[in-house]
Amino acid sequence: MFALDLPADNLLYLVLYLVTLMLHVVAMNYVVGGAMVVAGATVYRVVGNYCDATRSIVAVIKDWLPLALGVTITLGVAPILFIQLLYKHAFYTANLLLFHRWMAILPVLIIAFYLLYLQKSAWIERRSQLVRALVALGVLAMFLFVAWSWSENHLLSLASQQEWTEHYAAGRMWYETPETLPRLLLWMIGSLSTLSVLVAWQLRGSASSTTVRRLALVGLSGAVGSVLAAGWYWAALPEAVRTAIAEPANLSLVIGGGVGLAVFVAAWVQMARSGRMPAMLLWLATGGMAIAIPCATLLREVRRYVALVEVGHWQPAVEATQDSAQLGGFGVFLLFFVLNAAAIAWVLRRVAQQLQHNA
Numbered sequence: 001m002f003a004l005d006l007p008a009d010n011l012l013y014l015v016l017y018l019v020t021l022m023l024h025v026v027a028m029n030y031v032v033g034g035a036m037v038v039a040g041a042t043v044y045r046v047v048g049n050y051c052d053a054t055r056s057i058v059a060v061i062k063d064w065l066p067l068a069l070g071v072t073i074t075l076g077v078a079p080i081l082f083i084q085l086l087y088k089h090a091f092y093t094a095n096l097l098l099f100h101r102w103m104a105i106l107p108v109l110i111i112a113f114y115l116l117y118l119q120k121s122a123w124i125e126r127r128s129q130l131v132r133a134l135v136a137l138g139v140l141a142m143f144l145f146v147a148w149s150w151s152e153n154h155l156l157s158l159a160s161q162q163e164w165t166e167h168y169a170a171g172r173m174w175y176e177t178p179e180t181l182p183r184l185l186l187w188m189i190g191s192l193s194t195l196s197v198l199v200a201w202q203l204r205g206s207a208s209s210t211t212v213r214r215l216a217l218v219g220l221s222g223a224v225g226s227v228l229a230a231g232w233y234w235a236a237l238p239e240a241v242r243t244a245i246a247e248p249a250n251l252s253l254v255i256g257g258g259v260g261l262a263v264f265v266a267a268w269v270q271m272a273r274s275g276r277m278p279a280m281l282l283w284l285a286t287g288g289m290a291i292a293i294p295c296a297t298l299l300r301e302v303r304r305y306v307a308l309v310e311v312g313h314w315q316p317a318v319e320a321t322q323d324s325a326q327l328g329g330f331g332v333f334l335l336f337f338v339l340n341a342a343a344i345a346w347v348l349r350r351v352a353q354q355l356q357h358n359a
Protein backbone atom coordinates (compact mmCIF):
# COMPACT_ATOMS: atom_id res chain seq x y z
CA MET A 1 0.00 0.00 0.00
CA PHE A 2 1.61 3.22 -1.28
CA ALA A 3 0.38 5.38 1.63
CA LEU A 4 2.42 3.47 4.24
CA ASP A 5 5.69 4.50 2.55
CA LEU A 6 4.87 8.20 2.76
CA PRO A 7 6.69 10.60 5.13
CA ALA A 8 4.62 11.49 8.26
CA ASP A 9 3.60 14.98 7.05
CA ASN A 10 2.36 13.64 3.72
CA LEU A 11 0.51 10.82 5.44
CA LEU A 12 -1.22 13.30 7.75
CA TYR A 13 -2.40 15.43 4.81
CA LEU A 14 -3.48 12.31 2.92
CA VAL A 15 -5.57 11.09 5.86
CA LEU A 16 -7.14 14.55 6.25
CA TYR A 17 -7.84 14.63 2.52
CA LEU A 18 -9.48 11.20 2.52
CA VAL A 19 -11.58 11.82 5.65
CA THR A 20 -12.87 15.18 4.40
CA LEU A 21 -13.45 13.78 0.89
CA MET A 22 -15.59 10.99 2.35
CA LEU A 23 -17.76 13.54 4.16
CA HIS A 24 -18.18 15.37 0.84
CA VAL A 25 -19.05 12.09 -0.88
CA VAL A 26 -21.81 11.23 1.65
CA ALA A 27 -23.49 14.63 1.20
CA MET A 28 -22.95 14.51 -2.58
CA ASN A 29 -24.61 11.07 -2.65
CA TYR A 30 -27.74 12.56 -1.08
CA VAL A 31 -27.80 15.34 -3.66
CA VAL A 32 -27.14 13.18 -6.72
CA GLY A 33 -29.16 10.14 -5.61
CA GLY A 34 -31.96 12.42 -4.39
CA ALA A 35 -32.09 14.31 -7.70
CA MET A 36 -32.25 10.95 -9.53
CA VAL A 37 -35.17 9.70 -7.40
CA VAL A 38 -37.08 12.98 -7.61
CA ALA A 39 -36.56 13.25 -11.40
CA GLY A 40 -37.57 9.60 -11.94
CA ALA A 41 -40.73 9.96 -9.82
CA THR A 42 -41.68 13.33 -11.33
CA VAL A 43 -41.29 12.08 -14.89
CA TYR A 44 -43.36 8.99 -14.02
CA ARG A 45 -46.03 11.33 -12.59
CA VAL A 46 -46.54 12.82 -16.08
CA VAL A 47 -48.05 9.52 -17.24
CA GLY A 48 -49.34 7.92 -14.03
CA ASN A 49 -50.01 8.50 -10.35
CA TYR A 50 -47.67 7.25 -7.67
CA CYS A 51 -48.49 5.78 -4.27
CA ASP A 52 -48.30 7.45 -0.85
CA ALA A 53 -45.03 5.68 -0.08
CA THR A 54 -43.26 7.17 -3.09
CA ARG A 55 -44.88 10.53 -2.34
CA SER A 56 -43.46 10.55 1.21
CA ILE A 57 -39.96 9.66 -0.02
CA VAL A 58 -40.03 12.30 -2.77
CA ALA A 59 -41.42 14.92 -0.36
CA VAL A 60 -38.67 14.48 2.22
CA ILE A 61 -35.90 14.49 -0.41
CA LYS A 62 -37.29 17.61 -2.12
CA ASP A 63 -37.50 19.33 1.22
CA TRP A 64 -33.90 18.56 2.20
CA LEU A 65 -32.17 18.91 -1.18
CA PRO A 66 -31.33 22.63 -0.90
CA LEU A 67 -29.69 22.09 2.49
CA ALA A 68 -27.94 18.95 1.22
CA LEU A 69 -26.51 20.91 -1.71
CA GLY A 70 -25.22 23.60 0.66
CA VAL A 71 -23.62 20.92 2.83
CA THR A 72 -22.10 19.18 -0.22
CA ILE A 73 -20.48 22.39 -1.43
CA THR A 74 -19.24 23.34 2.05
CA LEU A 75 -17.81 19.87 2.61
CA GLY A 76 -16.04 20.11 -0.76
CA VAL A 77 -13.89 22.98 0.50
CA ALA A 78 -11.73 20.99 2.96
CA PRO A 79 -10.64 18.27 0.46
CA ILE A 80 -9.93 20.95 -2.14
CA LEU A 81 -7.53 22.55 0.32
CA PHE A 82 -5.78 19.26 1.08
CA ILE A 83 -5.61 18.24 -2.58
CA GLN A 84 -3.61 21.40 -3.24
CA LEU A 85 -1.09 20.39 -0.60
CA LEU A 86 -0.84 16.86 -1.96
CA TYR A 87 -1.12 17.14 -5.75
CA LYS A 88 -1.04 20.86 -6.56
CA HIS A 89 0.73 20.62 -9.94
CA ALA A 90 -1.46 17.84 -11.36
CA PHE A 91 -4.70 19.27 -9.98
CA TYR A 92 -4.19 22.84 -11.19
CA THR A 93 -2.87 21.84 -14.60
CA ALA A 94 -6.11 19.95 -15.19
CA ASN A 95 -8.13 22.96 -13.93
CA LEU A 96 -6.30 25.31 -16.28
CA LEU A 97 -6.62 23.01 -19.27
CA LEU A 98 -10.38 22.61 -18.85
CA PHE A 99 -10.63 26.37 -18.23
CA HIS A 100 -14.15 27.81 -18.97
CA ARG A 101 -15.57 24.29 -18.93
CA TRP A 102 -14.29 23.83 -15.41
CA MET A 103 -15.46 27.24 -14.19
CA ALA A 104 -18.94 26.53 -15.59
CA ILE A 105 -19.47 24.45 -12.41
CA LEU A 106 -20.06 27.69 -10.48
CA PRO A 107 -22.98 29.23 -12.47
CA VAL A 108 -24.46 25.74 -12.90
CA LEU A 109 -24.47 25.19 -9.13
CA ILE A 110 -26.00 28.63 -8.50
CA ILE A 111 -28.84 27.94 -10.97
CA ALA A 112 -29.31 24.44 -9.50
CA PHE A 113 -29.67 25.99 -6.04
CA TYR A 114 -32.52 28.24 -7.21
CA LEU A 115 -34.20 25.36 -9.06
CA LEU A 116 -34.14 23.26 -5.87
CA TYR A 117 -36.03 25.97 -4.01
CA LEU A 118 -38.40 26.33 -6.96
CA GLN A 119 -38.93 22.57 -6.90
CA LYS A 120 -40.28 22.71 -3.33
CA SER A 121 -42.26 25.93 -3.75
CA ALA A 122 -46.06 26.30 -3.67
CA TRP A 123 -45.78 28.02 -7.08
CA ILE A 124 -44.57 24.88 -8.82
CA GLU A 125 -47.33 22.82 -7.21
CA ARG A 126 -49.79 24.86 -9.27
CA ARG A 127 -47.95 24.15 -12.54
CA SER A 128 -48.52 21.17 -14.86
CA GLN A 129 -46.80 17.82 -14.30
CA LEU A 130 -44.76 18.46 -17.43
CA VAL A 131 -43.29 21.69 -16.06
CA ARG A 132 -42.45 19.95 -12.77
CA ALA A 133 -40.77 17.11 -14.66
CA LEU A 134 -38.71 19.59 -16.71
CA VAL A 135 -37.49 21.35 -13.55
CA ALA A 136 -36.56 18.03 -11.88
CA LEU A 137 -34.74 16.87 -15.04
CA GLY A 138 -32.95 20.23 -15.23
CA VAL A 139 -31.72 19.83 -11.65
CA LEU A 140 -30.51 16.29 -12.33
CA ALA A 141 -28.75 17.34 -15.55
CA MET A 142 -26.90 20.07 -13.65
CA PHE A 143 -25.69 17.73 -10.94
CA LEU A 144 -24.59 15.21 -13.56
CA PHE A 145 -22.66 17.97 -15.30
CA VAL A 146 -20.88 18.92 -12.06
CA ALA A 147 -20.09 15.30 -11.16
CA TRP A 148 -18.84 14.64 -14.69
CA SER A 149 -16.66 17.76 -14.50
CA TRP A 150 -15.02 16.46 -11.31
CA SER A 151 -14.39 13.04 -12.85
CA GLU A 152 -13.05 14.57 -16.05
CA ASN A 153 -10.79 16.94 -14.12
CA HIS A 154 -9.57 14.05 -11.99
CA LEU A 155 -8.70 11.88 -15.00
CA LEU A 156 -7.01 14.79 -16.79
CA SER A 157 -4.94 15.45 -13.67
CA LEU A 158 -3.55 11.92 -13.97
CA ALA A 159 -2.39 12.33 -17.59
CA SER A 160 1.20 12.81 -18.80
CA GLN A 161 2.84 16.09 -19.77
CA GLN A 162 2.66 14.97 -23.40
CA GLU A 163 -1.11 14.47 -23.19
CA TRP A 164 -1.52 17.84 -21.49
CA THR A 165 0.50 19.52 -24.26
CA GLU A 166 -1.57 17.84 -26.98
CA HIS A 167 -4.79 18.77 -25.19
CA TYR A 168 -3.70 22.41 -24.97
CA ALA A 169 -2.39 22.58 -28.56
CA ALA A 170 -5.68 21.20 -29.90
CA GLY A 171 -7.59 23.84 -27.85
CA ARG A 172 -9.88 21.14 -26.44
CA MET A 173 -12.17 21.81 -23.49
CA TRP A 174 -13.24 18.18 -23.07
CA TYR A 175 -11.12 15.27 -21.99
CA GLU A 176 -12.50 11.91 -23.02
CA THR A 177 -11.09 8.56 -21.91
CA PRO A 178 -12.61 5.06 -21.87
CA GLU A 179 -12.71 5.41 -18.05
CA THR A 180 -14.90 8.51 -17.91
CA LEU A 181 -18.32 6.92 -18.43
CA PRO A 182 -17.98 3.84 -16.20
CA ARG A 183 -16.31 5.94 -13.49
CA LEU A 184 -19.13 8.48 -13.55
CA LEU A 185 -21.75 5.73 -13.64
CA LEU A 186 -20.16 4.13 -10.58
CA TRP A 187 -20.39 7.41 -8.65
CA MET A 188 -23.98 8.08 -9.78
CA ILE A 189 -25.49 4.64 -9.21
CA GLY A 190 -23.55 4.11 -5.99
CA SER A 191 -25.09 7.29 -4.60
CA LEU A 192 -28.49 5.56 -4.45
CA SER A 193 -27.17 3.20 -1.75
CA THR A 194 -26.04 6.01 0.55
CA LEU A 195 -29.25 7.91 -0.17
CA SER A 196 -31.42 4.96 0.85
CA VAL A 197 -29.80 4.81 4.29
CA LEU A 198 -29.95 8.56 4.89
CA VAL A 199 -33.63 8.80 3.88
CA ALA A 200 -34.40 5.68 5.94
CA TRP A 201 -33.09 7.47 9.06
CA GLN A 202 -35.15 10.54 8.14
CA LEU A 203 -38.39 8.57 7.70
CA ARG A 204 -37.81 5.96 10.38
CA GLY A 205 -40.58 7.10 12.70
CA SER A 206 -43.28 7.34 10.02
CA ALA A 207 -42.42 4.83 7.26
CA SER A 208 -45.17 2.42 6.14
CA SER A 209 -44.20 -1.09 5.00
CA THR A 210 -44.50 0.04 1.36
CA THR A 211 -42.17 2.96 2.07
CA VAL A 212 -39.63 0.54 3.56
CA ARG A 213 -39.83 -1.64 0.44
CA ARG A 214 -39.48 1.35 -1.88
CA LEU A 215 -36.38 2.47 0.04
CA ALA A 216 -35.01 -1.07 -0.10
CA LEU A 217 -35.51 -1.00 -3.88
CA VAL A 218 -33.55 2.27 -4.11
CA GLY A 219 -30.72 0.92 -1.91
CA LEU A 220 -30.51 -2.48 -3.57
CA SER A 221 -30.58 -0.95 -7.09
CA GLY A 222 -27.66 1.19 -5.96
CA ALA A 223 -25.74 -1.82 -4.66
CA VAL A 224 -26.35 -4.07 -7.69
CA GLY A 225 -25.81 -1.16 -10.10
CA SER A 226 -22.48 -0.26 -8.46
CA VAL A 227 -21.23 -3.83 -8.81
CA LEU A 228 -22.11 -3.81 -12.53
CA ALA A 229 -20.57 -0.35 -13.05
CA ALA A 230 -17.45 -1.45 -11.12
CA GLY A 231 -17.16 -4.46 -13.45
CA TRP A 232 -17.29 -2.16 -16.48
CA TYR A 233 -14.81 0.22 -14.86
CA TRP A 234 -12.44 -2.68 -14.13
CA ALA A 235 -12.43 -3.57 -17.85
CA ALA A 236 -11.67 0.06 -18.76
CA LEU A 237 -8.79 0.47 -16.26
CA PRO A 238 -5.19 0.51 -17.54
CA GLU A 239 -3.33 -2.78 -17.06
CA ALA A 240 -0.91 -1.23 -14.52
CA VAL A 241 -3.80 -0.23 -12.23
CA ARG A 242 -5.36 -3.69 -12.39
CA THR A 243 -2.01 -5.21 -11.45
CA ALA A 244 -1.68 -2.80 -8.51
CA ILE A 245 -5.20 -3.59 -7.31
CA ALA A 246 -4.39 -7.29 -7.40
CA GLU A 247 -1.62 -6.75 -4.79
CA PRO A 248 -2.62 -8.15 -1.36
CA ALA A 249 -2.93 -4.79 0.49
CA ASN A 250 -5.10 -3.26 -2.24
CA LEU A 251 -7.03 -6.47 -2.78
CA SER A 252 -7.98 -6.39 0.89
CA LEU A 253 -9.68 -3.04 0.15
CA VAL A 254 -11.71 -4.67 -2.63
CA ILE A 255 -12.68 -7.48 -0.26
CA GLY A 256 -13.47 -4.97 2.52
CA GLY A 257 -15.68 -2.97 0.16
CA GLY A 258 -17.40 -6.19 -0.96
CA VAL A 259 -18.05 -7.23 2.64
CA GLY A 260 -19.47 -3.77 3.43
CA LEU A 261 -21.78 -3.99 0.43
CA ALA A 262 -22.86 -7.53 1.36
CA VAL A 263 -23.77 -6.40 4.89
CA PHE A 264 -25.71 -3.48 3.41
CA VAL A 265 -27.59 -5.78 1.00
CA ALA A 266 -28.38 -8.34 3.71
CA ALA A 267 -29.79 -5.63 5.99
CA TRP A 268 -32.01 -4.14 3.25
CA VAL A 269 -33.25 -7.56 2.10
CA GLN A 270 -34.27 -8.31 5.70
CA MET A 271 -35.99 -4.92 6.07
CA ALA A 272 -37.81 -5.38 2.72
CA ARG A 273 -39.06 -8.81 3.85
CA SER A 274 -40.40 -7.59 7.18
CA GLY A 275 -41.56 -4.17 5.92
CA ARG A 276 -40.02 -2.62 9.04
CA MET A 277 -36.82 -0.72 9.79
CA PRO A 278 -35.65 -1.72 13.28
CA ALA A 279 -32.67 0.30 14.55
CA MET A 280 -30.40 -2.75 14.54
CA LEU A 281 -30.90 -3.44 10.80
CA LEU A 282 -30.66 0.23 9.92
CA TRP A 283 -27.37 0.43 11.83
CA LEU A 284 -26.18 -2.66 9.92
CA ALA A 285 -27.00 -1.03 6.55
CA THR A 286 -25.28 2.18 7.73
CA GLY A 287 -22.27 0.18 8.95
CA GLY A 288 -22.07 -1.58 5.57
CA MET A 289 -21.83 1.77 3.82
CA ALA A 290 -19.36 3.03 6.46
CA ILE A 291 -17.07 0.15 5.41
CA ALA A 292 -17.68 0.31 1.65
CA ILE A 293 -17.16 4.08 1.22
CA PRO A 294 -13.65 4.28 2.84
CA CYS A 295 -12.52 1.18 0.89
CA ALA A 296 -13.70 2.70 -2.40
CA THR A 297 -12.11 6.06 -1.53
CA LEU A 298 -8.76 4.41 -0.79
CA LEU A 299 -8.90 2.38 -4.02
CA ARG A 300 -9.57 5.63 -5.86
CA GLU A 301 -6.27 6.91 -4.45
CA VAL A 302 -4.44 3.78 -5.64
CA ARG A 303 -5.61 4.64 -9.17
CA ARG A 304 -4.10 8.11 -8.78
CA TYR A 305 -0.85 6.80 -7.29
CA VAL A 306 -0.22 4.37 -10.17
CA ALA A 307 -0.90 7.09 -12.77
CA LEU A 308 1.28 9.74 -11.11
CA VAL A 309 4.19 7.33 -10.70
CA GLU A 310 3.89 6.33 -14.35
CA VAL A 311 3.97 9.93 -15.62
CA GLY A 312 6.76 10.95 -13.19
CA HIS A 313 4.62 13.36 -11.13
CA TRP A 314 4.48 11.34 -7.90
CA GLN A 315 7.91 11.99 -6.36
CA PRO A 316 7.87 15.76 -7.13
CA ALA A 317 4.41 15.92 -5.49
CA VAL A 318 5.68 14.15 -2.36
CA GLU A 319 8.64 16.55 -2.13
CA ALA A 320 6.49 19.64 -2.73
CA THR A 321 4.13 18.55 0.07
CA GLN A 322 7.06 18.14 2.45
CA ASP A 323 8.28 21.65 1.57
CA SER A 324 4.81 23.05 2.26
CA ALA A 325 4.74 21.25 5.62
CA GLN A 326 7.86 23.22 6.68
CA LEU A 327 6.28 26.60 6.01
CA GLY A 328 4.55 26.85 9.40
CA GLY A 329 1.25 28.63 10.00
CA PHE A 330 -0.11 26.06 12.47
CA GLY A 331 -0.80 28.84 15.03
CA VAL A 332 -2.85 30.80 12.47
CA PHE A 333 -4.71 27.62 11.53
CA LEU A 334 -5.55 26.96 15.20
CA LEU A 335 -6.68 30.54 15.75
CA PHE A 336 -9.13 30.39 12.83
CA PHE A 337 -10.20 26.90 13.77
CA VAL A 338 -11.21 28.12 17.24
CA LEU A 339 -12.85 31.31 15.88
CA ASN A 340 -14.85 29.38 13.26
CA ALA A 341 -15.85 26.64 15.70
CA ALA A 342 -17.07 29.34 18.12
CA ALA A 343 -19.02 31.10 15.35
CA ILE A 344 -20.68 27.83 14.25
CA ALA A 345 -21.51 26.88 17.86
CA TRP A 346 -23.07 30.33 18.37
CA VAL A 347 -25.21 29.99 15.21
CA LEU A 348 -26.38 26.50 16.23
CA ARG A 349 -27.28 27.74 19.70
CA ARG A 350 -29.24 30.68 18.29
CA VAL A 351 -31.16 28.37 15.92
CA ALA A 352 -31.92 25.91 18.75
CA GLN A 353 -33.14 28.79 20.96
CA GLN A 354 -35.33 30.14 18.13
CA LEU A 355 -36.81 26.68 17.48
CA GLN A 356 -37.60 26.28 21.20
CA HIS A 357 -39.14 29.74 21.23
CA ASN A 358 -41.37 28.90 18.20
CA ALA A 359 -42.45 25.49 19.55
Ligand code: HEM
Pocket (backbone or CB within 6 Å): 021, 024, 028, 031, 032, 069, 072, 073, 074, 075, 076, 077, 079, 080, 081, 083, 109, 143, 144, 146, 147, 148, 150, 151, 152, 153, 154, 157, 183, 187, 300
Ligand atom coordinates in the same frame (compact mmCIF):
# COMPACT_ATOMS: atom_id res chain seq x y z
C1 HEM B 1 -23.52 19.10 -6.53
C2 HEM B 1 -22.27 19.41 -6.47
C3 HEM B 1 -21.16 18.41 -6.56
C4 HEM B 1 -21.15 17.15 -7.06
C5 HEM B 1 -22.31 16.39 -7.68
C6 HEM B 1 -19.80 16.64 -6.89
C7 HEM B 1 -19.39 15.39 -7.30
C8 HEM B 1 -18.12 14.90 -7.16
C9 HEM B 1 -17.65 13.64 -7.68
C10 HEM B 1 -18.48 12.67 -8.49
C11 HEM B 1 -16.36 13.51 -7.33
C12 HEM B 1 -15.44 12.33 -7.65
C13 HEM B 1 -14.77 12.48 -9.00
C14 HEM B 1 -13.99 11.25 -9.38
O1 HEM B 1 -13.32 10.65 -8.55
O2 HEM B 1 -14.08 10.85 -10.56
C15 HEM B 1 -15.99 14.69 -6.58
C16 HEM B 1 -14.75 14.89 -6.07
C17 HEM B 1 -14.38 16.05 -5.44
N1 HEM B 1 -15.18 17.12 -5.16
FE1 HEM B 1 -17.15 17.30 -5.58
N2 HEM B 1 -19.03 17.59 -6.30
C18 HEM B 1 -19.81 18.69 -6.09
C19 HEM B 1 -19.41 19.90 -5.58
C20 HEM B 1 -18.14 20.15 -5.12
C21 HEM B 1 -17.66 21.46 -4.69
C22 HEM B 1 -18.48 22.75 -4.76
C23 HEM B 1 -16.38 21.28 -4.28
C24 HEM B 1 -15.39 22.31 -3.74
C25 HEM B 1 -15.73 23.35 -3.05
C26 HEM B 1 -16.03 19.90 -4.46
C27 HEM B 1 -14.83 19.32 -4.13
C28 HEM B 1 -14.42 18.06 -4.53
C29 HEM B 1 -13.06 17.57 -4.40
C30 HEM B 1 -11.89 18.31 -3.78
C31 HEM B 1 -13.04 16.31 -4.98
C32 HEM B 1 -11.81 15.38 -5.15
C33 HEM B 1 -11.14 15.72 -6.47
C34 HEM B 1 -10.00 14.80 -6.83
O3 HEM B 1 -9.51 14.06 -5.99
O4 HEM B 1 -9.58 14.85 -8.00
N3 HEM B 1 -17.12 19.24 -4.99
N4 HEM B 1 -17.08 15.52 -6.48
